[in-house]
Amino acid sequence: MLRPLGISERLMYDYSQLHPRHFCVALQLKARRSPDDFRHAVRSVQHRHPLLRAIVLRDPLQRAAFYDSDIGREPAVLPWGPEIRWENLVQSELETDIEPRAPLFRATVLHRPARAMVIFTFHHAIADANAGLIVLRDLLRALAGDPVDALDVPDGSDLRIGIGDPPQVEADQSATQAARRDMLRAIAGQQLWRPFEGDRISVASAEIPADLTELLRDRARSEQTTINSVICTALAIVAGRREGLGQYTILTPVDLRQAAGFDGDECAMRAYASPIPISNLRTDRFWETCRRHTSQVNAFRNVKAFQASTRNLNELLRSDDDPQVAAGLLGSLNNNAVVSNLGVSSLPQRIGDIHIEGVWGPAGQARMTDERFIGVVTYGGVLRLLEAIPSYKQTVIEALVDRLFAITHVRNW
Template sequence: MPSVDRTQAVPVCRPLGAWEKIFWLHDRAHPLHFALTAQIRGRFSVPQLQQALTLAQQRHPLLRVRIAVDEAEQPWFVEDSACIPLLVVARQSEQHWQREVEREIATAFDWSQAPLVRVVLVHSSNGAELSELIVTCHHSIADGISVTYLIRDILQAIATPTAFGQSLSVPPAREDLVPVQAPETISLLKPMPKFRRMSGSFKVVQPARQNNRLYVSSGSLSPETTQSLMSRCRQEQTSVHAAICGAFLLAIRHQNHSEQSQNLTCTSSINLRPYLTSVNQEDVSLCAVAERTFHLLRSDTNLWDLARSVKHQLNQSMASDKLFERIFQGQEWMSTNPSPDVVLQIFKDQWDYDVCISNLTRLMIQQQFGEVELQAIYGPVVTTGVENERFVGVATLGERLFFTLVCSELVMLRSQSKTLHEEAIHLLSCAIK
């Protein structure tokens, strides 16, 4: 196993950007980490994976950090020497990984301890059958898109560790990548701070364990159905993402068993990378924001009409000037030093939803890595603390579209969660016939 020369890695010490700080504060009041699962086929050993994690950690600076608080009680990313934790469990069934993801999401990070990432391998006993690699990250350092590239890097390092890529530079906060900075924006370049010991009036507070269980279910569309859905969306002048939002909104309406019209809200995660300047598309970093759309669903609401409504509302909110305004609003808000509880309450007020769809879209990453093949990406899986916790992760890999649904038991039973998922897929399948 080649040794890792940490002197070649870029040292990390920078303050959290405004939205990284928002996610950090949210996490202190209610856990806000997420998991992405890669289903892989092929032979590899646990030592190979451990070596690959070490190489990936060297490449991506934010995989080596903890969060420290300076004397002004402002958070910074600070590099530490801890390795990425790896838990290996024997694969017991096709759904085993879903139970492991439920445990991962229910287990909070200690943000004062590095690293802010951990990995679970659900490993087949003979090493030749399917295995699942679960990567869980604190949301202040990463989003779902960036973790897909991390998974790619891990698999590349398993296949060809001697040809692994060079270390990347420390990713800046997304506010620093906005093409036109607001005049009042304050530079985040500060002198080296003095960090407080985590004791006394400011100490690490682990979020209280939630008294409800989380249910994870998954599904996929065949290559033929995926292609038909893409084609039909073009004909209907809408997007695949909007159609998925419409399908889950209609499935929720059907599950409510009411003939009355229903007002439902859908939140969509937005990838900011195409709007920012000089952004490394493959960094492990946080470059996402959320937008809500509002819909009145009647008993005769058509999926394609609903999808066009979703797309129209998202197009209006995704104009670059509105997205940048949202970024600067976050900066202004953080300048008031809100408490974790205030951040959580504002999050609930502004982003409360009946369903949230985080669509990683079509992943432009390879699937074959030596003897290892990437067969599916499931997720992201996350809980945000809103009242109607229904979160759908979507990813298209190769020619197939994959869904992952996480629900709180306070919203529905496990059987109802599975039914909701199946109903949404059924509605999509029927709509393209």
């Protein structure tokens, strides 16, 4: 056994037993490497990061733990013909579950003699999206011939911040918690999810050139807000109006590595998220709404807020609970979209003879009936967006980019 699952990891793992939930990150590089070079590099990063080889098993008391599968999953290296869109491969990855008793990570490489697109797929129990960028960085180092030494098994985030097993509670508190779990099971029985079998995803990408990205950042700063809040508010206006909503709620993940002092080299789940409602969808109040959103994000971007969230999870999720409690908990968030903004990536633009041409992600799905996932990352000055939606839902990524372009050109909007 590597270690028991932490509470956030167990939330994600239990949820996925009913509604498969994993995510992808992608990187395009220019270098002359063979398919075997990529296979060797992927094995190297699996050797470096123990959770990339991990499977989850339960003991007789139904307590879940990570176990080492000894070997990772072999990467799929596919020829990258002119007819193949890499977005379609991300789509296929999101439509394909991670098999039982299989490692919670897989890799696909679209290969040309001097160029490749690498797509990594992670179960959310072993990683957040920033961990995905860490693993991509290590893959580049391995492809360049640099050493990628093995790391120890990372602790669960709850233990690292000083929160272990839930304390013993009085009978009346126990009854209250049991009632809350029953309420979550009732939510899990509602028609909030679509069936995974036969589920089809649509994935689309877009980018904002470096000069306009810089203009957008400068405008956000001058308005005392952030690009993240600008994107979220613009999405709420575009998607909320299109869907006839008066309020649009966006689930916002935050990375806690710096705030909590987590090791920046580990592949592990080091993020948590909170739903933020955006109720003012008027363009004439745009910047005011952005500033309010920034203030709300800042309120939970700290260790104390994460500790409070973790304690709440510890009270609700028992080690022997059925997955319906986890499903009800995430279903109760009532979010219309997820915006996962990884900020400015610190990946170098060149490692040895390898030139990195672009980074995208994350893309994910929680199998909700009505959901939209927008992944954002800025790399080389270019802001890239990746949208994943159920195939029956209408895309808004082009309208969102148009709205962001307009922000850089309309002084008073």
